[in-house]
Amino acid sequence: MKVDKGIEMLEISANVMGKPGIIYPTLIWSNDEVVLIDAGFPDQIALFRDAFKKAGVPFNKLKIIILTHQDIDHIGSLLSIQTELPNVKVLAHEEEKAYIQGDKSPIKVAQLEARLNSLSPEGKAIYEKLKAGFQNCKAKIDKTLMGQEELPYCGGITVIYTPGHTPGHICLYHKQSKTLISGDLLSIEEGRLIKTPSFVDFDNDLAKNSLKKLIQYDIEKVICYHGGLFKDKTNTRIAELTGNK
Template sequence: MKIIELPIEFEFNGQKNCIYPSLFISNNDELTLVDTGYANFLPLIENEIIKNGYEMKQLKNVIVTHYDDDHIGSLYDFKVKYPQINIIASEIESTYISGEIKSERLVQAEDMLENLPKKELEFGIWFVQQLRKLKHVAVDEKVNDGDMILDSKCKIIATPGHTSGHITLYFPSLKSVITGDAAVKNHDDLIIANPHFCLDIKQAEQSLNKIKNLKVKYIYCYHGGKLTL
């Protein structure tokens, strides 16, 4: 039983970037992927999983930490190609992922368009279009704060702020936590991801402190990578 990070390198606006989806491997070698990257990232993630010696037929679950295009962009593609996977998300985020309710991130982005300076307007319009193009998919397993999943190896921790239904994954026996965007690695510290995009900055600060107070050794950040304490 272990967690590995899957570094996915890509270019965005002419700059090199990297995100770090996480992969949990159970004692019977079943795989659980945490977050799916942008749209069309499925082949990149597949390559990383295979490079680490696993087969895609071992993929049992995909957990979504929250509804942002860099975290759920390829979720629909995963479900189409691997229909056996069990999609897990918080009860709040599941309503956006399934399309029952317009996502709060899209509402925020549309509202921000009205006040964006001209130099940022082009990007703002592009971002709204990206969110509108995301394909909806049903969530198979809806979770809440304190729930134990993955054969009770993982505890769901509600970490709202970045989005209202954001979850963090705590693995007590591995002394590890997967943070999504509730915490970002910055050198040897943890900070809030994109504070100006947080839907509730006070909640985001509380969630960051909650993560920092966990008794863990390994912190897997989607942005910045693994932090070893």
């Protein structure tokens, strides 16, 4: 779905929390650069190729992948893309690098592992599947990012450090189009923009504080990885979510 000139919200079919659903990675491009934000679940590279084609962008022109955080539905096809396009550079916040590269156990795996003895058989099966999934998709990060960093791609992209969902979660703000790519800080439920539920956060208090950082930006549109596009009085809605309105 076209969001603005040079911005496409990709629609990738996926099994989300055991149900058929859609995830929404973001594609941003200019004459010289093609940037993908987040890389889906494992084994979705063919779906990404199709989504690029639908957007009118050659898949082999991809130059940069920016990861909002470490979760498997955001990094799952990264290694496959790197294998097919070895010149692609991958960027993520410095706090996420060790998890994505496999030097640290991913947060979701570690949380389940800490409760392993009390998990139901179904919970233990989820743990084993998740652990194997991460093991098979760990991948190299080429450059680490910091909050407030200004990336020069496609007219300028600002890195907003928004920890809480994970320790190094980031949102990205595309200045020219006033578009926020929210990762998993925000989502859409029944057409309303909401803060992602606290039960999926690493630190809910941190996530609430991170939300307040968005107030300083003039945001017209939000692309939520889970939920899609929101553009109804966006600044006002974000202020409401922070308790400032």
